[in-house]
Amino acid sequence: MHAAMLPAAKQLVMRPILHANADPPWNICPSRKVRRRKNRGIQMAEVIKVDFGVTWSAPVHVRVGNGIRQEISGPDAALECLKHRWPEKRCELYAQARQLCLAAVCKHGSLELARQAFVNAAADAKMLA
Structure with a gap:
């Protein structure tokens, strides 16, 4: 499913699965955008559902x-x-x-x-x- 077809608050984020000895390709929170390096131990990607519209019970x-x-x-x-x-x-x-x-x-x-x-x-x- 294309990310544009999902509700506004939910998006799909691709998280790479790494070799055991590879450096992670990102240096930020996994629920944010994932930055990728060119083919440094990445075999495939795993899809994670993320809800960016987290709210409290009362404002x-x-x-x-x-x-x-x-x-x-x-x-x-x-x-x-x-x-x-x-x-x-x-x-x-x-x-x-x-x-x-x-x-x-x-x-x-x-x-x-x-x-x-x-x-x-x-x-x-x-x-x-």
């Missing part, structure tokens, strides 16, 4: 900039907010929220733990709406 509302209220519905949006709109990036709660949201996006961590860490960081930064 978090924060105030950014001049008090504009923004709805954060999942770890993707939380990472974007943490990266571009956060006032204090040296806080321990900020680092923890960023780490847990990244793990949730890569499907290695809990969505609810990431949400709670983001809420705690937003409360510490006085950004909760």
Whole structure:
């Protein structure tokens, strides 16, 4: 099935199967785009279904900039907010929220733990709406 025929939030990602002694052809999260090198130990590809529209059970509302209220519905949006709109990036709660949201996006961590860490960081930064 062609990727354009799938729903907008779901896509197919090709993951190469490697020889035992080959270097991995990518250096990024497996749920993101896979970069390939030219024929370095790749025999065939395995298809993995990925859902890029991961959302929390309940959105978090924060105030950014001049008090504009923004709805954060999942770890993707939380990472974007943490990266571009956060006032204090040296806080321990900020680092923890960023780490847990990244793990949730890569499907290695809990969505609810990431949400709670983001809420705690937003409360510490006085950004909760």
